[in-house]
Amino acid sequence: MxxxxxxxxxxxxxxxxxxxxxxxxxxxxxxxxxxxxxxxxxxxxxxxxxxxxxxxxxxxxxxxxxxxxxxxxxxxxxxxxxxxxxxxxxxxxxxxxxxxxYYIPALPGENIPYGKSPEDNIEVRKLGETKKFNYKIRDHLELGKINDIIDFERGAKISGSGFPLYKGKGATLERSLINFMLDTHISRGYIEVITPVLVNRKSMEAAEKVPKFEEDMYRIEPDDLFAIPTAEVPIINIHRNEILKQDELPLKYCGFTNCFRREAGSYGKDTKGFLRVHQFNKVELVTFCTPETSCEETEKMLNDACYILDELKIYYRVIELCTGDLGFSASKCYDIEVWSYAENKWLEASSVSNCTDFQSRRGLIRYKKLLENRKTKTELVHILNGSGLATSRLMVALLEANQTGDGHVLVPKVLRKYTGFDII
RNA sequence: AGAGAGAUGGCUGAGUGGUUGAAAGCGGCGGUCUUGAAAACCGUUGAUGCCUUUGGUAUCCGGGGGUUCGAAUCCCUCUCUCUCUGCCA
The missing domain is CATH 1.10.287.40 (Serine-tRNA synthetase, tRNA binding domain)
Structure with a gap:
């Protein structure tokens, strides 16, 4: 707020x-x-x-x-x-x-490109290589089916559309991706957490998801608990109502969770396969830091997320969201998009946001600031969150980009020690 | 799920109706001593709001409500934690 x-x-x-x-x-x-x-x-x-x-x-x-x-x-x-x-x-x-x-969004930061719609977003970087295929490429649905690694039909039978079922090497690949991302982030200074995935109303409020977006959330009625749309929610709330010490900042967490989104109002849009699902897997990054450092920490987090794609050799780009496309809590936001050869378009795989004090005010997350005269002042921390990364759309890009002419998929080199196999 | 006990400042923990916003200890910060450090000693050390801001004032002892001129203290209610019993991965 x-x-x-x-x-x-x-x-x-x-x-x-x-x-x-x-x-x-x-x-x-x-x-x-x-x-x-x-x-x-x-x-x-x-x-x-x-x-x-x-x-x-x-x-x-x-x-x-x-x-x-x-x-x-x-x-x-x-x-x-x-x-x-x-x-x-x-x-x-x-x-x-x-x-x-509660319904008024965060103010855009300084020097955020002005714009009214996603068309006004600005491409900041484009990295990796485009591939040329000299055979007809298959989309992720087909690749998932012929290798029997992703089963959307049976997922729908179990829960409904948008709840994917990973099987065999598909499940192993998914798990490997998650482990690879976590290990990488841990080695770069993040503390791993495994959090609750059902959270109470207070936690949703502190993360500024409720009341404004209550309709988008899965809710367990008798207990008034919410299924988290992102690990950002529980991780932020680790420190709700706390006063941190200045010398423990920046405090960086990474955590893997399932994420649940009702996606109310987006029916008929990107419904194909993994493009928009109700349950997906994501490794989330959250940084608590001082206001003075939040800008540079945002860049660091962006780099941490990009590093994963560099290692996986995925073709991607970074865009900076314009003022009109910023999320509710964000003052500045970068999206990372991976290239889908079959869809022939960019897919959002990560979003790195500097929410400054917008969430920490609501959740009362503060730190003791040391002043020159040896006094201290309690001040709100800045909170950043970023996906590092969500696997569903990454999986689309990964399967498509690494497919062979006969419908198999080569496992990226860095994942092989996790999967134990080179090809699907 | 049943029975009982409890929730007080960064932490431990006193406090059962009127200078208690809160003893004491630990921790933190500053100082004395020391070549430096430790020890010892001395001092200091909560948050938030409002205002006429070297200050004043109000609110805050798990959350909400009540009793009272007056509540950390009494009553109701909710939440959470612990112990025992039951159940269970």
């Missing part, structure tokens, strides 16, 4: 930034009005409470002397009622503001 103080003190700046995202900014005005009222109530209630505290103290002293304080107690009864009414109003205003604030 945004800082109410920023809206209070610098509303024009906020509106200007939100306009870059093509956001409706009328809510900001509403928030300002309610906030003004709220501050008045806070003051009034504060004064009354100060009086109450003083008088209660006096009553205590009078009673200690065994004297009569009936008239004072009678007066304070009324004051207590007034305070109660004020605080009830205050609570209502607070809730009103929060309910508006």
């Amino acid at each position: 945004l800082d109410i103080k920023l809206i209070r003190e610098n509303p024009d700046f906020v509106v200007e930034k939100l306009k870059l995202r093509n956001e409706d900014t009328s809510e900001i005005l509403k928030i300002q009005e309610i906030d003004k009222k709220r501050l008045e109530y806070i003051k009034k209630s504060g004064y009354l409470k100060e009086y109450k505290n003083k008088m209660s103290d006096e009553i205590g002293k009078i009673k200690a002397k065994k004297e009569d304080a009936a008239d004072k107690i009678a007066e304070m009864k009324n004051v207590a009622d007034d305070i109660k009414l004020l605080d009830e109003e205050l609570k209502k205003l607070d809730l009103e503001i929060r309910n508006l604030l």
